Amino acid sequence: MGFVSPAADPVTEKPSRRDQILAAAAELFARHGFHGVGIDDIGSAVGISGPALYRHFRSKDAMLGEMLTSISEVLLDGGQARTGLDRAARDTLLELVRFQVDFALDNPALITVQERNLGNLTDPDRRKVRGLQRRYVELWVEAIRAAVPDLGEPTARAAAHAVFGLINSTPHSRHLDRAQMADLLTGMALAALVHSPN
Template sequence: MLWHREARHMTPGHRKAFQTQVDAIVQAITRSLQPARSDLSSRACELLAWATLAVFLSASFHRKELPGEEFSSLLADTALRVAEVPPFELDPATRPDRSRLRPLSRKEALITTATALFAERGYGSVSIDDIGKTVGITGPSVYNHVASKNELLETAIRRGGAHLMLGLDAALTDSATPSEALHKLGRSYIDFASAHYHLVTLLISDSQHLTPSALEEAVATQRDYLSEWTHLLSQATPRIQGTPASIRVQSAITIVNTTARVAHLRQSPGYRTAISAVLNQILP
C-alpha cells in the first residue's frame, strides 16, 4: 500500500532506484516461470510475473484476516493458479495510450485534467494554478467552475465509484448464472482500469484527502462493490466462502490494478483478454 500511495513522492533518483529493484523482482519471477511455460512468449510470462507479485501485494489491502499459515497457504495457492493459466497471446509491441479529446465544457476539462495530475503527482503536490495552466486558464479562473481543488477530487472519485456500480449492474442484468456474472464483472473492471488507470490510482491512493462525508461515501461504495464480487464467487463456487472468498477477490482486484498501471503491459495488444483469462483462473 505504501508503494501504491507514496512512490510518486520519491525524489527522481530514489524512485529510479526503487523501480530498478521492482524490475529485478519481476524479472526473477519471469525467469522462474519460463522453463515451465514454454507455451508462452516472454511478454506473456512477464505479465504472469506481475500478476503473481500482485497476489502477494494484495495482502496490504485485505480487511479480513485468517491465521497466518492459512493466509499464506491461500495466497500461495492463488499465485500458483496464476502461473497455471491456460496459454494466451500477448503481442510484445505496444500501442501508446490515445490522447483524449478535450471536452467542450471547461468544468469537464478541469475534472479530467485534475484526475491525471493528482494520479501522477499526488493530490497534495498539485495546485489550482497547475490545473488551470494545463487547461489553459489562470488559477483564479478555475474557481469560476468549481468551488475548490477538493471538489475536483471528490467528483472524480464519485464518478469512479458510479462507473464501477454501473458495470456491476450490467453484469448482473446480462447473466444467467453467478459464474457468468462474475466473469463479466471481471471483464468490466479490466476495461475500466485499462481506460481509466489514473482514476484507479486516485481510488487507491488519494481517498484520504476527501472530506469525512465524501470519504464515508467512497469507502461504502468500494465495500459494497467488493462484497458483490465475493457474493458471486461464493455462489459460483460453494467451497469458497467468507474470508477466503474475500481474499481471493482482493487478489483479483489487485492483479488488475497493478498490471493496468504498468504502461507497456496495458498497451500490449491482447492485454485485456490475457488478464481476463487470469481472473477466470482464480475466480472459477
C-alpha cells in the same frame, strides 16, 4: 484519457469544461500526487487561469471528492448492470472481470488516484466513497460465491480484493498492447477466482 462520468454535449460529443478539468486533474494527481498539484497547474492544463477553476469547483478538495465519488458510482453501476441479468454464474463473474479490466486499462490515471488519495478526501466524501466501494465489493463476493459455491464468504471477499489488486496494478504496463493485456488480466483473474482454495 476521457473522464469516466462525462455528461458530454449531445451535439458536439465533446466533454464539458467541468469534465475536462476533472480529467486533467486526474492525470496531474496521478503523476504528482494530490498535494503536489496546485490549482494553477490544473488551470494551465486546460488553458484557463487557476482562479477561473473556482467557477466550476469550490476547492481542490471538492474536485477530488467528485472525482473519486464518480469513479465509485461508475464501478457500482457497471457492476450492478452485469450482475442483474439471468445467466450462468460463471458468465456473470466473467462479465464482472471484463468490466473491471476494461475500466483499469482505459482509466489508469483514475485508478492511481483512487488507490492513493482516499485519505485526502473530506470526511463526508470519504464516507460516501467507502459506502459505494463496499457495495461494489459485495457484488463481487456474491458473484464469486455463486460461481464457486463451496467457497466461504471470507475467502471470496479476500479473493475479490486480491483480484482488484491484480487488475488495478497493471494498467501502466507497456509490455503488451491493450487487447493482449486485457486477455492476460482476464485469464489470470478468472483462474485465481475459480480455482481459489476453500
